[in-house]
Amino acid sequence: MTVEDEGPFLREAAEWIATLHSGAVTEEEREACRRWRRADVRHERAYVRAESLWHRLEPVSGRHRPEAGPVLGKVLGPVRRNRRASLLALAGLLGLGLAWWPLWSLNLTSDYHAAVGEQRQVTLPDGSSLILNSGAAVDVDYDGDERRVILRDGDVHATVAPDPDRPFVVATGLGSARALGTRYTVSLRDRNMAVVVTESSVQLCAAAPPPPARHACVDAHAGQRTATDGKSIKSPRGVDVRLATAWLDxxxxxxxxxxxxxxxxxxxxxxxxxxxxxxxxxxxxxxxxxxxxxxxxxxxxxxxxxxxxxxxxxxxxxxxxxx
Amino acid sequence: MGATSYLKRDLVAVLYSDHHGWLLGWLRKKLGCSQHAADMAHDTFVRVLTSSSDLQGVREPRAFLTTIAGRLIIDDARRKKVEQAYLETWMALYGDCAAAPSSEELATVVELLTEVAGWLESLPEKPRQAFIMSRLDGLSHAEIAERLGVSVSMVKKYVAQALLHCLALNETD
The missing domain is CATH 3.55.50.30 (Phage tail protein beta-alpha-beta fold)
Known part of the structure; x- marks a missing residue:
């Protein structure tokens, strides 16, 4: 930082740039801008910085303009809306049937994630282990009374080390699947959380059952599958576990x-x-x-x-x- | 100048020998891929070497390194996202038979859009829209006012706010 720091004048400089590009700038305004720039060397520096950033964007307003707008729309998405929904809405507008996943946005900030096309094995501090399927992401929280694995997206297969004092839970936004010692798989897709039990049993609870029911939980046993959309829970039904968890192979x-x-x-x-x-x-x-x-x-x-x-x-x- | 950069190189060398292995482990856990982790660790130290931050003032070197590495991971993820969105948009606009952009051209425009997306990401919707319409579309403030349903003077405030926001983020890069 120099003594003649232009920082405090950047706001005014930005306002001048906005004015000059308003599409209705008057000669008086241009002259006022020139006067302001001459009045102080820091004004001039601030103006040059703001203007050069404005000019750096020339390529995306010029020849790459047709792509730039949609790309920014897709990457940024509307504020405070479900990002994936808006991406799909955009794809719909463009008349495309798309199957892809904004994996990067979801998963890189989680504790563990499996890269696309890879499967990943994770051993947890208590000896329990997880297998993450392609693109799956989990956070692990072992600080509280229970062992919590938070599944953000994808499939996770858990082999749980028995510990009667500390239940093991795989939780998503839609519900939680609780076990004492067992092997089971939890999959999260869109608005559906599915549980397939390989060994022993698991209690699945919906995150937000409609009132008056305060709790909505079912027990699923080895060889069964159950699922929740966050509100209701499907009755457990027998499945071929090998087939339902074929991704493990x-x-x-x-x-x-x-x-x-x-x-x-x-x-x-x-x-x-x-x-x-x-x-x-x-x-x-x-x-x-x-x-x-x-x-x-x-x-x-x-x-x-x-x-x-x-x-x-x-x-x-x-x-x-x-x- | 020469003395300063010499000192800086020493400081980075110390940082490297003390924490490179640890950073690599941290990145490997975060990314789940050792090749990618090694690249990111390398990029992190390059960033440290070329940045203007005062290394002597760093009290928590590991927090300092993970902050930089974390930012690089986010940049990298954003770049991939932009690249994918760009190709997808290209296909939608020019169809399956148009020649794809050259890799050099693609890299340049993706780089710029990645940077812009990084700036605009943390802006509220209306200033962001106003800025895109003004700078990219070349619309007048009056036209933008109509589309956003706000006054013309508000549009000017939005555009200036967005530009100032970009300037502030551009400086901390």
């Missing part, structure tokens, strides 16, 4: 599912964009086992027996359409 198992659901799932394992039109692909259904280690191969398998075409434009963009 790096496989995706589809049993007569819509192709678009399978593509959305595959997109979670790819770092580039996977683009398709929901309407165009509606009606196509898939059964099969697909490798998650190599989603290009999975897409090739799909193209082998469905009337679809897979086109790679760059490593960032793959488009699926009807053949």
């Amino acid at each position: 790096r496989r995706l198992v589809a049993d007569d599912q819509p192709l678009t659901t399978v593509l959305e799932e595959l997109a979670r394992y790819r770092s580039g964009l996977l683009r398709f039109d929901d309407l165009e692909l509606a009606g196509l259904r898939v059964s099969g086992v697909f490798p998650l280690d190599d989603t290009d191969q999975a897409l090739a398998l799909l193209a082998d027996y469905l009337p679809i075409q897979v086109t790679n434009y760059t490593r960032w963009l793959t488009v699926i359409g009807r053949r």
Whole structure:
């Protein structure tokens, strides 16, 4: 910082720049601005700094203007709105069927996260362990009376070290799944939190059951699956646990599912964009086992027996359409 | 000048030998990828070396390093997001058959947009919109006033507020 610091005058300089670019600047205002700049060397410095920043933005107002606005809109999103919802709304406006995830915004600030396409094993201080699926993110809070794992997004498989005094909980915004000693998987997608129990049992409680019910909890036992949207809870039903947690073996198992659901799932394992039109692909259904280690191969398998075409434009963009 | 930078290099060398290993571990835990962590640790020390902060005044070197590294992680994440949004927008605007932008051109515009997004992120909606409409779209204050439903003098305040905000953040970079 020098003695002749222009800092205090930056606000006035910014106001002058705004005035000059108002689209209705008068000659009197231009002259007043020139007088202000001449009045003090710090005014001039402040003005030059503000003006040079304004000019640095020339490329995004000139030739890259058509892309710049939508990009900023997507990256910044409307303030205080669900960011993902707004991204999808924007994609809708552009007439695109998009399957991608703003993973970076969600996950880099969490304690542990698995990169896209990777699976990650984490051992917790009490000896419990977690396996995070591609793109999953968790925070771990062991400071209180219970052992809490907060799942932000994706799938986590927990193998819990028994400790009767300190329950083990996997919590999301939609509910919490509590166990004493067990193995279970919690998945968070949009407005759905699902629990699949591999061993022993788990109590799932909804985060916000509608009144008058103050608590909404169910117990799910080994071999069962249950889920909550935050309000109500589905009754536990028997599932093939190996199939329901096939991602642990790096496989995706589809049993007569819509192709678009399978593509959305595959997109979670790819770092580039996977683009398709929901309407165009509606009606196509898939059964099969697909490798998650190599989603290009999975897409090739799909193209082998469905009337679809897979086109790679760059490593960032793959488009699926009807053949 | 020469003496100052010599001293600074020494201070950075001490920081490096005392804390590089620890920072690498911290980043590895944060990022879950050792290659990426090594890159980020490297970038962190480059940033320390080229920054104008007074290293002798640093009392908590690890907090100092993790603050810089944390900011780099956020910048990096934002850059990836901008890059993806850019390509997606390009495809939507120019279709599947247009030639993709050259990697150099892409890098330049992504860099600039990443910086701008970083500035505008912490601004309230209306000043942000007013600034984008004025600077990027070249709309007059009267047109912006109509779109935002505010007075013309308010638009001027918004644009100036946004510009000042960008200037302040530009300085701390």
